[in-house]
Amino acid sequence: MNIKDLDFSYPEHLVATERAETSRVLRVRAGQIEELSPFEALLAEFRAGDLLVLNDSRVLRRRVFTQSGLEILFLAPLDPEKTLWRVLCPSSRWKQGVLEKIPEGIELELVERGRTQVVRASSALQESYFETHGEMPLPPYIQKARGERHNRKSDLVQYQTAWARRDGSLAAPTASLHFTSEHLEILRRKGVRVETLTLHVGLGTFMPISVEDLNEHVMHSETVMVPPETWRAVLETHSQGGRVWALGTTVTRALESTALGLLDGSEKTGFAGATDLFIRPGYEWRVIDVLMTNFHQPRSTLYALVAAFAGLETVRKAYAWAIEREFRLFSYGDLSVWSR
Numbered sequence: 001m002n003i004k005d006l007d008f009s010y011p012e013h014l015v016a017t018e019r020a021e022t023s024r025v026l027r028v029r030a031g032q033i034e035e036l037s038p039f040e041a042l043l044a045e046f047r048a049g050d051l052l053v054l055n056d057s058r059v060l061r062r063r064v065f066t067q068s069g070l071e072i073l074f075l076a077p078l079d080p081e082k083t084l085w086r087v088l089c090p091s092s093r094w095k096q097g098v099l100e101k102i103p104e105g106i107e108l109e110l111v112e113r114g115r116t117q118v119v120r121a122s123s124a125l126q127e128s129y130f131e132t133h134g135e136m137p138l139p140p141y142i143q144k145a146r147g148e149r150h151n152r153k154s155d156l157v158q159y160q161t162a163w164a165r166r167d168g169s170l171a172a173p174t175a176s177l178h179f180t181s182e183h184l185e186i187l188r189r190k191g192v193r194v195e196t197l198t199l200h201v202g203l204g205t206f207m208p209i210s211v212e213d214l215n216e217h218v219m220h221s222e223t224v225m226v227p228p229e230t231w232r233a234v235l236e237t238h239s240q241g242g243r244v245w246a247l248g249t250t251v252t253r254a255l256e257s258t259a260l261g262l263l264d265g266s267e268k269t270g271f272a273g274a275t276d277l278f279i280r281p282g283y284e285w286r287v288i289d290v291l292m293t294n295f296h297q298p299r300s301t302l303y304a305l306v307a308a309f310a311g312l313e314t315v316r317k318a319y320a321w322a323i324e325r326e327f328r329l330f331s332y333g334d335l336s337v338w339s340r
Helices: 127-133 140-146 174-178 181-189 228-239 249-259 301-310 312-324
Strands: 025-029 032-036 051-055 057-059 063-065 071-077 084-088 100-102 106-112 117-121 166-169 193-199 222-226 244-247 264-266 270-275 290-294 335-339
Touching: 025 312, 032 312, 051 228, 051 249, 174 290, 181 193, 193 228, 193 249, 222 249, 228 244, 228 270, 244 249, 249 270, 249 290, 249 301, 290 301, 301 312, 301 335
Parallel strands: 025 335, 051 193, 051 244, 057 166, 244 290
Antiparallel strands: 025 032, 063 071, 071 084, 084 117, 100 106, 106 117, 193 222, 222 270, 264 270, 290 335
């Protein structure tokens, strides 16, 4: 499959720059496209005996600006002292031998270039440092659409899910931004089971595809933890004729990785490890019955995942339908729900 197969165009004004009070919902079922309205109509689609699985990862404030204006996303420490870090930054603008300064007078030396980079800090960078001086790692297309490089105060709340509790993500599991704790309570009262897992969103989710042939794309690994009660709920739901609803592509990859045996563990202890699973058209589905997810950028692994679930032609038609009706796109945008 060629990367051009995942291409589409959209008007820039549809890129959402903040969360809406109420999300629009595009539903695609057996190839039929429609809008569910109001949002609560989506909750009526759930049946007693269904299972909803959420990602409880919490987004870290790891984006820091240097005094000269360079934007650096700190991905992970590479040494116990937390002075050596893998990062994403515009290294082409970082002159050789120049030390960049970040808050508290800390100096950074660029020691490795590439698709990701490595920097050495003059002092240890603990998580408390980023909580004080860091910003939420909003996608660049939101910054572009806003015409603003820095976070708004509202992003601290808007770019975090209602049930975020395990630190580790470098981007939000954005499908969850549409739901509140009250929505979950409504579902529970209907007899829907709600369980969580953890996938810390990293490069595997948000790095663009840079090759023409999708078979040559290498996914970065992301940390996954699936509690035993969540996996038991999956098995019980299917055995009793219920449906597994995945809230987001991260939940989807975590559950499918578990089913494929890519994680360590057992039904008794739960599963944990790292996954580099790249789901694209031709994938044989094992777990997910209904996929809820945001609209995704062209030429992305996330768009490829949706195409694998619903069929590429169906996804193309649905996206064109949604764009024509001015659905809001991407991380702060509206929701799509896919059933086969």
